[in-house]
Amino acid sequence: MTGSTTDPDGALEVRAGRHTVTVHRPDKLLFPDVGVTKADLAAYYRRMALFLLPQLRDRPLMLERLPDGVKGPRFVQKDTPAAWPEWVRRVRVDKEGGTIRHLVCEDSATLVHLADQACLSLHRWLSRTDRLPWPDRLVFDLDPPGDDFAAVRDAARWLGELLDELHLSSAPMTTGSKGLHVVVPLNGHTTYDESRSFAKGVAEVLAERHPSRLTTAVRKRARGDRLYLDVQRNGYAQTAVAPWSPRARPGAPVAVPVTWEQVSSPDVTARTWSLGDVDAVLDQARRNPWEGIMRRGRGLGPARRRLAGIQG
Numbered sequence: 001m002t003g004s005t006t007d008p009d010g011a012l013e014v015r016a017g018r019h020t021v022t023v024h025r026p027d028k029l030l031f032p033d034v035g036v037t038k039a040d041l042a043a044y045y046r047r048m049a050l051f052l053l054p055q056l057r058d059r060p061l062m063l064e065r066l067p068d069g070v071k072g073p074r075f076v077q078k079d080t081p082a083a084w085p086e087w088v089r090r091v092r093v094d095k096e097g098g099t100i101r102h103l104v105c106e107d108s109a110t111l112v113h114l115a116d117q118a119c120l121s122l123h124r125w126l127s128r129t130d131r132l133p134w135p136d137r138l139v140f141d142l143d144p145p146g147d148d149f150a151a152v153r154d155a156a157r158w159l160g161e162l163l164d165e166l167h168l169s170s171a172p173m174t175t176g177s178k179g180l181h182v183v184v185p186l187n188g189h190t191t192y193d194e195s196r197s198f199a200k201g202v203a204e205v206l207a208e209r210h211p212s213r214l215t216t217a218v219r220k221r222a223r224g225d226r227l228y229l230d231v232q233r234n235g236y237a238q239t240a241v242a243p244w245s246p247r248a249r250p251g252a253p254v255a256v257p258v259t260w261e262q263v264s265s266p267d268v269t270a271r272t273w274s275l276g277d278v279d280a281v282l283d284q285a286r287r288n289p290w291e292g293i294m295r296r297g298r299g300l301g302p303a304r305r306r307l308a309g310i311q312g
Contacts, residue, residue, distance in 0.1 A: 019109035042115035060102030064121035123239035141230035176247035185297035199231035
């Protein structure tokens with residue numbers, strides 16, 4: 001890794017911006033099936049910082065950590081340990097039952113530190129630290145019952161067409177798991193309750209249009225073989241996987257923004273991109289598939305009225 005050295009104990013010293021970060025046990029296999037080590041994860045975060053940091057800055061994060069890699073135990077971390085470097089930004093968030101000091105990733109050094117902590121997936125809030133109650137993103141999670149990505153393509157196309165009817169911009173992203181997220185930019189003047197209620201209404205209209213293929217049923221046993229339109233991420237303190245984040249799954253897949261044309265391609269699935277081919281991830285990032293879309297955030301008032309007209 002360029003800009004790094006190995007100390008006598010075998011730890012990797014990585015220069016990232018204004019800080020030197022120690023990566024302990026750099027040869028530790030995090031994804032044994034594809035040979036991806038902790039050093040590889042640090043190198044990925046460092047190489048992708050130009051594209052990853054804009055997706056993380058000023059947003060509280062939930063971290064998915066697997067100290068022994070994908071074959072070991074995992075835990076979700078929201079509170080930031082006091083022992084972590086003082087230059088790692090924290091934001092205090094009041095929640096029912098107390099206060100949590102969420103990490104906010106502002107620079108490449110923090111990314112490398114997260115690699116050292118075996119943070120294999122980064123999940124972000126849909127609002128920013130200075131306006132926590134006001135989301136500027138709305139997320140539809142298209143969750144198939146199995147690995148049928150053809151069903152995901154159909155659902156995404158139908159959802160994109162409905163959002164077009166509502167005059168809302170939308171951007172798809174592979175999740176690195178089974179499905180797609182479809183992200184709608186908002187103007188930051190909508191509450192979480194309002195955005196989730198709206199998303200629920202959109203999902204219900206879509207499920208009514210395609211009742212044999214789609215469902216909004218929360219209980220798995222009620223879904224059958226239908227794709228679940230999940231809108232539960234649109235709540236206060238809920239998170240969604242960040243664009244360009246790895247996923248803590250075999251094969252080291254990466255969640256990647258895509259174009260609507262790519263969604264239609266049989267060559268694209270939820271796990272097309274991975275840490276096994278970082279150059280391909282970088283090529284997709286340079287393609288800038290969401291160019292300009294996230295700057296088109298709107299309020300939901302007009303869209304809500306159009307949706308009511310469709311619901312009749």
